[in-house]
Amino acid sequence: MIPELGQFALVLALVLALVQATLPVIGAHKGIAPWIALARPVAQAQLLFVVVAYLCLTYAFLDNDFSVRYVASNSNTELPVLYQISGVWGAHEGSLLFWALTLSIWTGAVTLFSRSVPAAMLARVVGVMGMVSVGFLLFMLFTSNPFERLPNPPLDGRDLNPLLQDPGLAIHPPLLYMGYVGFSVAFAFAIAAMLGGRLDAAWARWSRPWTSIAWVFLTLGIVVGSWWAYYELGWGGWWFWDPVENASFLPWLVGTALMHSLAATEKRGAFKAWTVLLAIFAFSLSLLGTFLVRSGVLTSVHAFATDPERGVFILIFLALTVGGSLLLYSWRAAQIRSTVSFDLVSRETGLLLNNVLLVVATGAVLLGTLYPLITETLNLGKISVGPPYFNAVFVPLMIPLVLAMGVGAMARWKQDSAANLVRKLRTPLGIALVLGLLTPLLMPYYHLGAALTLFLGFWVTLTTLWWFHDRAGHGSLSSAIRTTPRGGWGMVTGHLGIAVFVIGAGLTSIYSSEKDVRLDPGQSYELGGHEFKFLGVVSAEGPNYSAERGTVEAYKGGDLVATLHPEKRVYRVQTMPMTEAGIDAGLFRDLFVALGEPLGQSGAWSLRLYHKPFVRWIWFGGLFMALGGLIAATDRRYFQAARRTVKAGPEAVAGAA
């Protein structure tokens, strides 16, 4: 009964989404006030019904209702409750429902928190989000119904994929979806602004906090995913340039460009057409990611059970959504006349450079991701494009970006002089050079790459901190710090995150060491200044798996610093073997041990040992960036600005239409 209720709720949500996608938009176009007023209640009602559907599916999981195909395929009576709850979004159908849920949550949030946005604009925004909703609800109901019943329910379910039975992977998808779908808000604002013919600074101000929050979720999602891959896959890597990873990274790169471009559009009314295009791109790449992950056109380690029929549906949806918005863009953008001017040396140019580099990097990653498809389509043979390509292309693009970061934040809006910038930057530049050249001396051996990495890290850190000094001018530093708005703090925190990340990524890839060894119990191996002593393997039982559990002690200078317990698990239902690495995390290094196979009868095993300096900095950096985005999104200014808009009335902000 409950699954049917969920199905019914979904159908009702679809009907409401259809209303939401049409009447408010037409109302805004023709000036029919009651239709405009429908936007808010209809969107909220749609949210209600999607929530009901979602709760029904969760109930089916908790109730072990194996007559529902999706539950039977992804749950089991022995599955811990936490994973029964996260299992709802663990596979294709349920994750689509989660997608639809996030979309309605974002829409609901827009109706609640954008009270200051003019009613007609809001109606269009909600309408555009309704159109996206219609697409996803149709997709779910026609190709991927999570509530489908089985004629002959099995006694027990096939269990959740063991890979997903992990706290990291339980929260990774929701974060990612919140980010992907969150870009639909910026997209909807951009489309609504184009529909209304009002592409000015106002839409940028309204969509800025939403973009930042979406970006924060996406950043966190990627960080958690990378961290999970590191400890769960047992390969010791943190980024593999897999198509599915790229699918989340592409919207992130464009989203980052969008945040910076929105700043210029809001503050100076500059790059209006460009910013709208980025807003369209960010969401389009989220949809493209969904297509790539679920259609099976590319091979990936993380692929969902793929199905070409689903692929066709998403492709049509993608073509309509993105094609339609780009068509609208080609018409509207041509009408925008920019009235701002700025100098070659100015913050605007800096932000443009940031955008160019980020968009070129996006293009490069997209090219690499799709290139195997291109050669196959054109019958040029089957090739693979992997990490060696991406590293060779991506890293050289990021170095100038990081260098420019220090300069950009320091440049004045509109006009600055090169001499002035040089004067301001020479001190941090000097210190960063000296520190960058000297710090590698503290490392096991001197490496030029490490010197470059550390120089970039120090450069970003110092210029970012120098920014306060620059703000203070002739006044006191402490008052400059006190009066810094949240937007400024967000920028500082986010940029420091980049510095931390750069140091982590660079030093880990340079100084990591790994070794595959055969060890008898009691035997030890020396790696990265640590002695790994293998004590043997015993059997252990988990709730739904059996494991072999190794013990490895790590010594440094004769002192025991860590006891590691790598495991090999076999999940009983899916009989899938899994490696759980034993990790001792540290601020400056991780020790990582993965269990291989037993060798012979003596109790010897093959083991993979890693010493990974600074690897945590990668994720700390990501967390800093996310924190920066969060701080910036909560800037008082958005709320003040909103009030001012209300006072001044919508007409005052209507610029060049």
Add this chain to the structure above:
Amino acid sequence: MSRLLTAVFLLLICVAAEGGKVEAYAFDSAADEARYKQLVAELRCLVCQNQNLQDSNAELAQDMRRQTYEMVSAGKSNEQIVTYMVDRYGDFVLYRPPLKSSTFLLWVGPFILLLIGLGALLWVVLRIKRTPEPELTTEQHERARQLLEQDEDKNP
């Protein structure tokens, strides 16, 4: 190509999470070991969805690792080993696509994009600089005042 093909064509199953099988190979020199590590990191496992030889636990990948190890130990050069694999499995085994006419755009594309991007940037900046500020309407004056106010919020 029919999709049915994949369904009936059984690959020696590999499971992403199991991690690479760990083989404790002994090498004559550290240079050989480094060569081996680089090779197995850049050669693709054919059986798996998208993994290099090192990370794959597929049985064919084990055998290809052993082959790589044997060739490294026999003093074969990296090129010889890569050629050996490509002769059998095609360019698909290489995660670093070789530069040839079909991959020219792949390798050069990002730099063309960069040139276009920088060119566009210069064009925009120089054009904007040349355009004189147009006469402002009262409405635009009002907006300018607002924008300045916001600027002051951030940069007093």
Add this chain to the structure above:
Amino acid sequence: MKARFLIPLGGFVLLVILLGIGLTMDPRDVPSVLIDKPAPGFTLPDLHNLEQTVSSDAMQGQVWLLNVWGTWCPECWREHSFLMYLKQREGVPIVGLDWRDDAADARQMLAQEGDPFLFVGFDPDSKAVMDWGVYGAPETFLIDKKGIIRWKHKGGLNPEVWSNELKPLMQQLENEA
């Protein structure tokens, strides 16, 4: 309408076409690079007597099939009866390559289900399999009189593949000098 604002739309249309074509292809299928190249040949332990070796040289001057199989591969079991048909009714010379298998299991399978092979090479560590660019099973190669690989099929052989592709090609090759 200025043309440059149409660039994104144009690019996107190309992308959609590309993805649409992509949907009709199988990304996991790796085409063989060995078609129309000399067959690598093999000399391997004889499955029926591991002390002795068998070699593909024995097939010189004939049009023959090489079938890669293993008892671990369910599709090979399904294909087996059709291989028996090819041997008994069509008189096709088939050589087996038993890949990464247990020799006793493999011998038992042939004893139970019939042996369609002239001889079977036993390849426990993928030596020959790698030479032939094989990455899954079952897989079947067609080799002509000059020892050139002319055709390859991934997945089980069946009457459809036989009558549409393999049989006409084999007849044509038989007629070649």
